[in-house]
Amino acid sequence: MSPSKKIVTIALLTAIAIILSYVESLIPSLIPIPGAKIGLPNIVTLLSLNMLGMIVTLLIVISRILISGFMFGNLSAIIYALSGGVLSWLLMGILIRINQNKGKPYFSLYFISILGAIAHNVGQLIAASIVVNNAHLFIYYLPFLTLIAIPTGLLIAFISNKLMKNLSFFSSSLFH
Numbered sequence: 001m002s003p004s005k006k007i008v009t010i011a012l013l014t015a016i017a018i019i020l021s022y023v024e025s026l027i028p029s030l031i032p033i034p035g036a037k038i039g040l041p042n043i044v045t046l047l048s049l050n051m052l053g054m055i056v057t058l059l060i061v062i063s064r065i066l067i068s069g070f071m072f073g074n075l076s077a078i079i080y081a082l083s084g085g086v087l088s089w090l091l092m093g094i095l096i097r098i099n100q101n102k103g104k105p106y107f108s109l110y111f112i113s114i115l116g117a118i119a120h121n122v123g124q125l126i127a128a129s130i131v132v133n134n135a136h137l138f139i140y141y142l143p144f145l146t147l148i149a150i151p152t153g154l155l156i157a158f159i160s161n162k163l164m165k166n167l168s169f170f171s172s173s174l175f176h
């Protein structure tokens with residue numbers, strides 16, 4: 001990929017992630033559990049990890065969180081999103097890197113997405129437990145957020161997989 005095409009791709013993915021964050025902020029929570037969301041920006045994270053690698057994806061994740069946090073949230077939302085987003089990025093990136101080194105998918109995109117959603121919840125709960133100085137938050141909320149992470153992770157993987165199959169620059173993807 002040429003340098004200019006790479007810059008444009010990074011900018012587009014960052015903009016799409018910010019838009020997905022905004023769209024997600026408009027969706028009312030059907031479950032009365034703080035932090036329970038669909039995780040729409042993780043679509044971009046999965047696409048970027050597959051196409052651009054871990055370092056560039058980290059820059060996209062952090063940029064998206066900071067920009068959308070300042071535009072649509074607050075400092076505490078940024079702290080929670082950063083802790084969840086970075087942990088999710090790290091775990092999904094490692095699993096995708098393992099797939100790429102094996103030359104064939106060792107982990108399915110669905111498995112990676114579900115673990116990424118769970119990791120995002122774990123990161124947010126760690127931050128929340130530190131902020132409010134209450135480790136019991138982690139113990140109380142994790143089972144519920146994990147149950148929510150499974151269907152949302154499946155949904156994000158389904159959408160990501162469809163996009164990878166239909167976008168020409170993912171022709172070498174390990175997941176389709």
